[in-house]
Ligand SMILES: Nc1ncnc2c1ncn2[C@@H]1O[C@H](COP(=O)(O)OP(=O)(O)OP(=O)(O)O)[C@@H](O)[C@H]1O
């Protein structure tokens with residue numbers, strides 16, 4: 021078997037002859053990897069998943085799952101994948117247990133095996149106590165967990181999760197993270213997930229692709245992506261209004277210094293080392309440091325850098341970004 | 354991850370599971386279930402009596418003019434009997450039975466089939482909107498099975514409702530024809546099976562691409578009008594104006610109802626007519642089910 025579980029080449033979907041939802045994307049997901057798909061609303065994430073899970077026919081390009089072509093061998097693909105969709109798809113009029121068994125029947129799994137698996141899965145997602153309640157009465161979190169159980173009923177080798185933690189509380193989100201990690205570790209499952217929670221992508225995903233307007237903009241490990249921004253950001257404010265750019269620029273690891281709103285934004289390859297050096301250097305010159313903060317780039321910065329919806333200038337600190345957002349929010353009112 | 358070989362790869366797997374899912378929405382929901390039982394009572398009780406054309410000719414609705422000399426009681430009775438006979442003759446020659454409610458009840462059965470299949474057609478749209486369809490499409494269940502399960506559930510439901518209508522109609526005055534034997538019930542169910550197959554395939558085909566309910570609703574309403582009124586549900590075709598007759602004679606519901614009436618209420622059965630009626634409804638079912646399955650392969654996945 022090849023090293024890759026999912027491979028897409030020039031995958032494209034055009035809706036109604038003109039709306040290009042997914043635009044010639046190429047990517048591959050290694051066996052046993054958790055691959056994150058990030059992007060703004062309408063970027064084409066769900067459309068990509070729907071093509072990979074053989075629900076939508078690609079307009080152009082091709083893709084394969086475990087070596088099976090999604091167009092020509094779609095039945096083989098369907099047997100080897102599991103899907104946890106973005107919406108709640110469980111039948112409201114049936115109980116949780118009935119829903120899981122229904123999923124099993126759609127795979128043609130014999131009743132003897134499916135009842136046992138259903139019981140195990142209900143335990144895994146902690147729904148055993150509610151299994152005979154109609155799904156109507158389930159909370160959002162319970163429904164998500166039920167979707168997860170349904171997606172696992174055929175013991176898939178590749179699992180697709182479309183925003184699996186959308187609308188979940190902190191506890192349930194943490195529990196879902198644990199399931200996801202467990203699936204990778206214990207079953208060696210390959211996971212393809214989309215999410216809008218960047219810290220979640222950072223914590224879970226081995227590799228991340230950022231997609232916008234149907235195109236993949238960048239692919240890499242979370243660390244690679246963060247490093248691509250060029251380092252940490254140190255913000256310094258001093259009492260007197262003198263220019264310290266020249267002074268700071270000479271220090272170790274410093275890449276760039278910029279003055280903004282009365283404070284200095286210093287980009288450093290290694291913030292922890294540079295920060296004390298800055299304080300020392302300024303003190304020597306008799307400057308009084310009134311404020312200093314160190315920001316490590318998060319996926320947030322990476323995301324905004326590449327999708328550029330609210331901030332194109334990666335040098336801006338979290339603080340001023342916050343201020344900017346507040347201003348925008350105020351303007352809207 | 355090794356138990357995957359324990360799955361049936363039959364082409365029809367999931368058919369019963371999906372059919373049962375549809376049926377559960379009905380028999381596990383007490384209000385829906387009871388309503389489907391009450392509905393025929395209301396239809397038969399209200400419409401059957403309001404439209405009881407037979408009563409127009411009955412002796413009690415006719416008060417003989419006061420004659421001089423007045424009729425003797427014997428003469429009055431004879432006159433009454435004469436009108437009763439006239440009524441039966443007119444009813445018999447028009448409706449093939451002396452009881453309008455019997456004529457209506459069979460129409461009712463066909464109607465129930467029409468509405469049940471229409472709703473099953475609309476459920477495709479709901480499944481699409483609520484995401485269930487997408488989930489089913491991502492599993493190896495056959496696309497044809499997804500459609501067939503809806504057809505089958507509508508058919509089973511209609512058959513059950515038909516049985517209820519017959520049971521309820523008997524105390525309301527339903528009269529079986531002279532040619533009726535219990536085996537004919539099977540023949541009635543055969544008719545129902547075929548017409549439901551055809552109708553629900555047709556309604557599903559109308560809905561198969563839709564993501565909204567409005568457009569197919571309009572199409573279905575447009576179809577329902579000629580299907581109901583240009584049929585022999587309330588009135589025999591021969592008594593209709595010519596233009597309506599033209600529509601009614603191609604309407605598969607007319608053939609279904611006429612066939613069922615032959616089996617249930619008519620005094621004699623014309624077997625060559627019956628064969629024609631089965632053939633017509635059977636071809637309708639075969640053609641539309643084929644269309645439905647072909648469309649499901651082509652259009653269920655967008
Ligand atoms: N069935 C469809 N018909 C027409 N256009 C569609 C269809 N499905 C999606 N689109 C369009 O394709 C684009 C991509 O949608 P998609 O659902 O893939 O976005 P997404 O990245 O999943 O967004 P979100 O984060 O909101 O879930 C959008 O512009 C959407 O309007």
Ligand SMILES: [Mg+2]
Nearest residue numbers: 065066067106
């Ligand atoms: Mg989406």
